[in-house]
Amino acid sequence: MDAFVGYVLPEGSLDIAKKLKLICWMHAGCDELDLARLKTLGVQVTNLRGANSIAVAEHAMAIILGLAKRLMAKHQACVNALPVPVYDVDSRSAMLHRRTLGIIGLGQIGSAIAQRAKAFDMRVLGVRLHPELGAGVADAVFGVDQMAQVLGNSDYVVLATPITRKTNSFFGAKEIDAMKSGTFLINIARGNLIQERPLYDALKSGKIAGYGSDVWWTYNNAFPASYHFPVPSRTGIQRMPNVIGTGDQGANADDVLDRNIARSVESLLEFQNDKPLTWKIDLDLGY
Structure with missing residues (x-):
């Protein structure tokens, strides 16, 4: 697996995904990810900032x-x-x-x-x-x-x-x-x-x-x-x-899911075509 798209990265995924190069994280916040380890593994991360x-x-x-x-x-x-x-x-x-x-x-x-x-x-x-x-x-x-x-x-x-x-x-x-x-x-x-x-x-x-x-x-x-x-x-x-x-409902609105999916597809296409990742985060800063 070269790329992962999702809301949750199952525990132990980084131990078995030896070819992983990209995570298209379907959140704006990336605090749930082990960013230090991802940096060591050379995995890039894009997020959904701005989509919602x-x-x-x-x-x-x-x-x-x-x-x-x-x-x-x-x-x-x-x-x-x-x-x-x-x-x-x-x-x-x-x-x-x-x-x-x-x-x-x-x-x-x-x-x-x-x-x-x-x-x-x-x-x-x-x-x-x-x-x-x-x-x-x-x-x-x-x-x-x-x-x-x-x-x-x-x-x-x-x-x-x-x-x-x-x-x-x-x-x-x-x-x-x-x-x-x-x-x-x-x-x-x-x-x-x-x-x-x-x-x-x-x-x-x-x-x-x-x-x-x-x-x-x-x-x-x-x-x-x-x-x-x-x-x-x-x-x-x-x-x-x-x-x-309000229980994490701010992004639960019309049009948001469509934009989230479109953003992830855009990041995948940029990755596939060796283009700069528009929505790449800084793994040191966390956003």
Whole structure:
């Protein structure tokens, strides 16, 4: 086998696939792969970055609006025929208009979120590893070393960065302390970017007004190990009234599967014809 296309690489595959030269990985994130070993074996990897960016960006906006407008609580009140106090601090909606959105990770998904946020007249601040690449449609861009400044000026914060050795669990108590009180936090990337306990404490105290996430924590020492599907949080975050979870559904949208397949076929054809791989990832960086 020279090439592999798929969502899951069965355990032990690298031990028996002696001729493997290419993996067309049908995810945007490549954190499930043993990238160091693949580099040693000389195996190239392509991914689906950008193929689902519009769908995920729309999903991110849905979560932002769901939190801001308290849609879950108001839906339940409607279902149970309960009144909702008008203009009460605990029931009125937050606004997006003229509020500031901080996007941590201004790649294809982050840039697509920025574009949609501008349609709501939001001020958008981006953080990216290489700020010299520019802000795009965002109002300003900052380096990773300036993230605290962005967090302190944002009413909404979206995590849209790949998960790598450097970003795994990077968002913890220090980053939460840098946020304004009452900020909404949205995670559209990977659950394990955020340290769970500090987030739980911040939600309980009201430091963070609400948390919305399409992704959940991966517990490697669970049985079975959790990945790409929701499991109950060990802190019970999923039961908190100011939390929205959507169970890895951002890319579950019209047209996405067709684009995923087309992208993989494109990579296979480039490989077959000895052409540069358009969607090749850097095995050292992990994306």
